[in-house]
Amino acid sequence: MSPIVDKILKTGILKGSSEILSESDIKELENLILKKTNSKNGKISHNIIGIDKRIDELLEKILKNEEIQDTLIKILGKNYLLRHVTARYNEPQDRGLAIHQDAVGEFGIMILLNEQTNGSTFFFPGTHLIPMGNYKAEKVSWGSLKLINLTKWFLMLAKGKAGNYYYFLHRTWHGRMPGQSKKTNISLFFDFFPVSAKRKDLSQGEYIHNSNIKCNKITEKNLKKIVSKENYNNAVATYEKEINITNSLSMEANSYNQILKNKFFFVATFLKLISLEIFFLPITLKRLIKSLKK
16 A cells, blocks of 8 residues: 555545646646636536546546556545546635535545635544544534634645645545635545445436536546446446455545554544534533424
């Protein structure tokens, strides 16, 4: 296992260090996305696969980066699905998105398209290790964005220059900050699922999540292959017939093996969570009293 993969499995979030696109490529990609999408209609997230040949070429360049390819294979295994690539706008008036978790096995890469000195996406490192049921992050007493100026000191803000990028396991608690500056922050989100997640349901409906783009609109060979729901569905069917099946590392992110391997970081994370719950105990009690009155 590589040091990059070890760190991702330990913290759930890692800032990459290689140059996946040149400065001119990043600027070109930003300009193309601004030209092809529009945040002024209230929609903050836009599919960017298959909408422009040059955008597809630049996405392909990112996905063919040696470090990116190696990390994806090690975390997800072969025949993974790229569910979508979206451009997300964080406008000055953005209300933000409260802390939450996404699906088991889901893995992402986030790229900053412009300089973000404050960061628009936040993470709580280590929370992917917590062996809880689904979406417990949404039930914490301190999860409201009204408290973000206090809770942000426990969080990691995805700051950086244009072209900086982050790997993250989607079970890591994360959210979006309310708009904090006069400028719009734009980030790209690559969303992947491994074969061992067996997400056949993703092969239903629109070709690319939240998009009307069809396969024949995609120009780049590798990009076209990994967004293919047919390819993914066939890989899942083959996987289900195997006698000795192996889960991807993204599916085993909070296994006891990973918890034991990162036990000190796990304990530190757990103590932070307990401290926050104690500090915000009055809010928990207030909610409890309110629910009893109903």
